[in-house]
Amino acid sequence: MLRLEKRPQPSRLWTYLTPVLAVVLTMLCGGVLFALLGKDPVLAIRTIFWEPLFSEFAFYYRPQLLVKGAPLVLIAIGLSLGFKAGIWNIGAEGQYIIGALCGAGVALAFYPLEAAFIFPLMVLAGGLGGWAWAMIPAILKVRFGTNEILVSLMLVYVAEQLLASMSLGLLKNPQGFGFPGSRNLQQYPSAHNAELLAGTGMHWGVVAALIAVIFAYVLLNRHMLGFHIRLTGDAPRAARFAGVSPTRLVLFCLGVSGALAGLAGLFEVAGPSGVVSIDFNAGYGFTAIIVAFLGRLHPVGILLAGGLMALTYVGGDIAQSKLGLPKAAIQLFQGMLLFFLLAVDLTTNYRIRARRKEAS
Amino acid sequence: MTEILLQIDGLTKAYPGVVANADVSLTIRKGEVHALLGENGAGKSTLVKMIYGLVKPDSGQMMLRGAPYAPAQPRAARAAGVAMVFQHFSLFDALDVAENIALGMETPPPMRSLAQQIRQVSETYGLPLDPYRTVGELSAGERQRVEIIRCLLQSPQLLIMDEPTSVLTPQEVEILFETLRKLTAEGVAILYISHKLEEIRALCDAATILRLGRNVGTCVPAETKARDMAEMMVGSTLHTPERHPRAMGDVLLALDNLSQPSASAFGTSLKNITVSVQAGEILGIGGVAGNGQDELLAVLSGEMQAPAKAVQFLGQPIGQASPQARRQMGLLCAPEERLGHAAAPDMSLTENALLTGAQRQGLASRGFLKWGAARRFAEEIIARFDVRTPGPDVAARALSGGNLQKFVIGREVMQAPKVLVVNQPTWGVDAAAAAAIRQALLDLAAGGAAVLVISQDLDELMEISDRFAALNEGRLSAAKPTAGLSVDEIGLMMGGAHGMEVAHV
Known part of the structure; x- marks a missing residue:
C-alpha cells in the first residue's frame, strides 16, 4: 500500500521536476493511445515534438511556434496573477474576442485612412475592450458576491454571439460579395500587425508577450502588490490582516488578465488572422489556463509552457496531416498534459511512502 | 484501596519522526479523578486517543476491569464503558440539543423518550438543559453540557475530559466540579486532562505527569505544590516574569x-x-x-x-x-x-x-x-x-x-x-x-x-x-x-x- 505524507514544506526540487515528469508521462500514455489507434507511437511523438523544430521544413514551422505561442503566453501571464490570488478568470476566451472586436472596430472605422496613430490606437482599444469585458464579472463579484468563474465563463458565450453578429453585420466587409467576415486587416498597412522581421513570425504580439513576462516577474518578486497577490492566495485572512483590500485585488487581477487577453485578440486579428470572422477564436483563452498551470503560475515557467503548448499545436497539425491522426486524439493528448501535471503536482507537498503493516 | 478500573502498561506510540508516547504506564481506580498533566506536545492527547480507540498503540497493553482491553475504534471503547468529552465540540449549530445527542448514538431511541432521558440525566447531575433548544443559541458552557450529557447517557465507567474548563467561567467551573464529584461518588472514574494546576489540586485524587511522551512521575495533587508540579511538567526551574513598577502616562x-x-x-x-x-x-x-x-x-x-x-x-x-x-x-x-x-x-x-x-x-x-x-x-x-x-x-x-x-x-x-x-x-x-x-x-x-x-x-x-x-x-x-x-x-x-x-x- 502507498501512503501520502505531508512534507513540512513544499519541495523545491519537485516544483521544478513535476512539469518535466508530466511531459514524460504524457508522452508515454500518448504513445500508448497512438499505438491503440494503429499508429507508430515513436513516429507520432517524434512528429509532434521534433518535426516543428528540426525537420527540413522547420523554417516554415518555427515562425508558427511564435505565432501560436505568443497569445497563449500573453493570456496565461494575466490569468496566472489572478490564479495566484485565488481569483479565477475562466473567460479569457471572451475577453480575447472582445479585444479583437474593439481593435478591429477602430481600424475599420478609420479605413482607408493611412496614419501612424491607427495601430497604437487599436492596441489601446483592444486592451480596453478585454479589460471592460473582464470588469463585468469583477464588479458583479465585488458588488454582489457573484462567482467570477461562472460569470466570466458564461460571458465567453455572449462574446461568441457578439462576434457572430459583428462578422455578419456591423463589421462585415462591404466588398466581400456577401460572405461573412470583415475586411482583411493584412491588406490595410496602417492597421496590419506585420512581422517585425520577415520570416521569423515575430510580430508585436510576441514583443508584448515578452514584456508581459518581465512585468509579471518584477511584479511578483519585487513589488508589494505582487506580494499581496501571493499572500492572498496562500492565506486570505493573513492578507486581510496585512491590509490587502480584497476588492481592489479582484479588480486588479481580473482587469489585467482581461486587458492582456484583449491585447492577444487584437494582435491576432490585426496580424496572423487578419479578419473578424465567426470562427475567429481558436480556444487560446482556454488553452492558456493549461499553460498557466503547466508553467506553475511562474512567469518564466509560463513562457516555457507556452512554447511547449505551441509545439503540440503545430506538431499536432503535422501529425494530423502526415499520419492521419484524428484531431480529437491530439486534443486528448493536450488534455493529458494538464491531467498529469495536476496529478504529479501532489509530490511537491506530499511524499509517497510505502505503508508498513500497522502493528496491532 | 479501591478496585483498579484501568491499568495501562508500557504503552508506546511512534509517529514518523516523533515518539508521541514511550512506555507510558498509568493506573486509574474506580471513583477517582485522575489528572493527566503535561505541556503541549507531551503526549496527553495521544494517550487518551489510544484509550478511546482512536489510535492504536505500537506496543504495550491495557487492562479494563482486569480483562485485556484493546479497542479497535471508539465504538468499541464506548461499548466497554469509556466515554470522552473533547475540547473542541462536535455539535451542529442549527440542530437542537436532542437531535445533536441522537446523532452521536448508535441506536437512538424515539425523540420523545430521548428528551425524557436527557431531562432526567440533566436533573440528576445538576446540568440543566432544555432538550429542545437550538445549539447555536447556547453558551460555550451549555454546549459542553450537551457533550457531557451525551456521554452520561451511555452510563460510562470511565469519563475522559480534555481541558474541560477552558471554556468556563470560575463559577461554571465550580458547578462542573460538583457534577464530577457526584459522578465519582457513584463509582465513575474520571481521567482529567488539564494544565491548570490549581484546578487539579482542588479536584483530582491522583495525577500522572507526562513530559516528551514519557511518564515523569505521579503525585497526589492536594499534597503537592503547584510550582513543583509545574517544574515536573517542564523539567526545569521555572522563570517567573519580572514586574517592575511602571509609571502610567497618557x-x-x-x-x-x-x-x-x-x-x-x-x-x-x-x-x-x-x-x-x-x-x-x-x-x-x-x-x-x-x-x-x-x-x-x-x-x-x-x-x-x-x-x-x-x-x-x-x-x-x-x-x-x-x-x-x-x-x-x-x-x-x-x-x-x-x-x-x-x-x-x-x-x-x-x-x-x-x-x-x-x-x-x-x-x-x-x-x-x-x-x-x-x-x-x-x-x-x-x-x-x-x-x-x-x-x-x-x-x-x-x-x-x-x-x-x-x-x-x-x-x-x-x-x-x-x-x-x-x-x-x-x-x-x-x-x-x-x-x-x-x-x-x-x-x-x-x-x-x-x-x-x-x-x-x-x-x-x-x-x-x-x-x-x-x-x-x-x-x-x-x-x-x-x-x-x-x-x-x-x-x-x-x-x-x-x-x-x-x-x-
Whole structure:
C-alpha cells in the first residue's frame, strides 16, 4: 500500500521536476493511445515534438511556434496573477474576442485612412475592450458576491454571439460579395500587425508577450502588490490582516488578465488572422489556463509552457496531416498534459511512502 | 484501596519522526479523578486517543476491569464503558440539543423518550438543559453540557475530559466540579486532562505527569505544590516574569461606545464597548472564548471597519483607517490564529516578516520590496526571540506552534509599537516560551507602550496585567485594577454562572 505524507514544506526540487515528469508521462500514455489507434507511437511523438523544430521544413514551422505561442503566453501571464490570488478568470476566451472586436472596430472605422496613430490606437482599444469585458464579472463579484468563474465563463458565450453578429453585420466587409467576415486587416498597412522581421513570425504580439513576462516577474518578486497577490492566495485572512483590500485585488487581477487577453485578440486579428470572422477564436483563452498551470503560475515557467503548448499545436497539425491522426486524439493528448501535471503536482507537498503493516 | 478500573502498561506510540508516547504506564481506580498533566506536545492527547480507540498503540497493553482491553475504534471503547468529552465540540449549530445527542448514538431511541432521558440525566447531575433548544443559541458552557450529557447517557465507567474548563467561567467551573464529584461518588472514574494546576489540586485524587511522551512521575495533587508540579511538567526551574513598577502616562488607545455587528451569522456582535489604555499599562481582557474576542481584535487591527470616532488613537479617530495606516501610526496587533491569520503557512519567515513589517521597518520603497532588509529583520526577530529554526527561508508551517508564536509576537514587539494588541499570546505554547513572551510584553509596557492582552488564561492575565476587564456576549465590563481582585469578582465580570445551578445532590 502507498501512503501520502505531508512534507513540512513544499519541495523545491519537485516544483521544478513535476512539469518535466508530466511531459514524460504524457508522452508515454500518448504513445500508448497512438499505438491503440494503429499508429507508430515513436513516429507520432517524434512528429509532434521534433518535426516543428528540426525537420527540413522547420523554417516554415518555427515562425508558427511564435505565432501560436505568443497569445497563449500573453493570456496565461494575466490569468496566472489572478490564479495566484485565488481569483479565477475562466473567460479569457471572451475577453480575447472582445479585444479583437474593439481593435478591429477602430481600424475599420478609420479605413482607408493611412496614419501612424491607427495601430497604437487599436492596441489601446483592444486592451480596453478585454479589460471592460473582464470588469463585468469583477464588479458583479465585488458588488454582489457573484462567482467570477461562472460569470466570466458564461460571458465567453455572449462574446461568441457578439462576434457572430459583428462578422455578419456591423463589421462585415462591404466588398466581400456577401460572405461573412470583415475586411482583411493584412491588406490595410496602417492597421496590419506585420512581422517585425520577415520570416521569423515575430510580430508585436510576441514583443508584448515578452514584456508581459518581465512585468509579471518584477511584479511578483519585487513589488508589494505582487506580494499581496501571493499572500492572498496562500492565506486570505493573513492578507486581510496585512491590509490587502480584497476588492481592489479582484479588480486588479481580473482587469489585467482581461486587458492582456484583449491585447492577444487584437494582435491576432490585426496580424496572423487578419479578419473578424465567426470562427475567429481558436480556444487560446482556454488553452492558456493549461499553460498557466503547466508553467506553475511562474512567469518564466509560463513562457516555457507556452512554447511547449505551441509545439503540440503545430506538431499536432503535422501529425494530423502526415499520419492521419484524428484531431480529437491530439486534443486528448493536450488534455493529458494538464491531467498529469495536476496529478504529479501532489509530490511537491506530499511524499509517497510505502505503508508498513500497522502493528496491532 | 479501591478496585483498579484501568491499568495501562508500557504503552508506546511512534509517529514518523516523533515518539508521541514511550512506555507510558498509568493506573486509574474506580471513583477517582485522575489528572493527566503535561505541556503541549507531551503526549496527553495521544494517550487518551489510544484509550478511546482512536489510535492504536505500537506496543504495550491495557487492562479494563482486569480483562485485556484493546479497542479497535471508539465504538468499541464506548461499548466497554469509556466515554470522552473533547475540547473542541462536535455539535451542529442549527440542530437542537436532542437531535445533536441522537446523532452521536448508535441506536437512538424515539425523540420523545430521548428528551425524557436527557431531562432526567440533566436533573440528576445538576446540568440543566432544555432538550429542545437550538445549539447555536447556547453558551460555550451549555454546549459542553450537551457533550457531557451525551456521554452520561451511555452510563460510562470511565469519563475522559480534555481541558474541560477552558471554556468556563470560575463559577461554571465550580458547578462542573460538583457534577464530577457526584459522578465519582457513584463509582465513575474520571481521567482529567488539564494544565491548570490549581484546578487539579482542588479536584483530582491522583495525577500522572507526562513530559516528551514519557511518564515523569505521579503525585497526589492536594499534597503537592503547584510550582513543583509545574517544574515536573517542564523539567526545569521555572522563570517567573519580572514586574517592575511602571509609571502610567497618557491615554494612547480609547474605545468610545463601540458597537459593531458581527460579520458572520454565529459570530458575536460587539456592544457599547468603552475602555482606554494608558502608556505603560497592560490591560487584560478576559472572557470565555467566543464572546467577541476575535471581533474586538479585528476592529482594532483594521480588518473590520468601525465608526471613525469609536476607535481613537492618541485622540485621533481611526475607526475607518486601514491596517497599514494604523501600523504606520504605531498601533500593532497579533491575532490568535497563528497559521493563516498572523502568518501565511507556505511563505518563508522573511516573507512573513514583511507581512506586517513593511510599513514601520521601511521594507519597501515606492512599492518595491527590499528583500535584503526584510531578511535582516526576520533574522533579528529569530535571534532576539530565540525562535528555533534553521533560518529565515523556512516556511512558517514548518515551525512548531511555540516557535511560530515567538516569531509572530517578536515581529510586532520589534517594531516598537506605541500600542500593542495581542489575542491569546501564549495559547498552545510551552511554559518556557510562554514566560519569554510574557516578559517581552512586560518589557514593552515598561518602555512606555500600552499593551492590550486578550486571553482566556486568567492566571496569565493576573500575572501580567495592571487592570482587568472581561468580555461577555460582546459587552466589556468596566476595567478594575488587578491587585486585590478576587476570583469571585472575576467570575462575575465574565458573566457569572450564566444561570447555572449547582448539582442538587
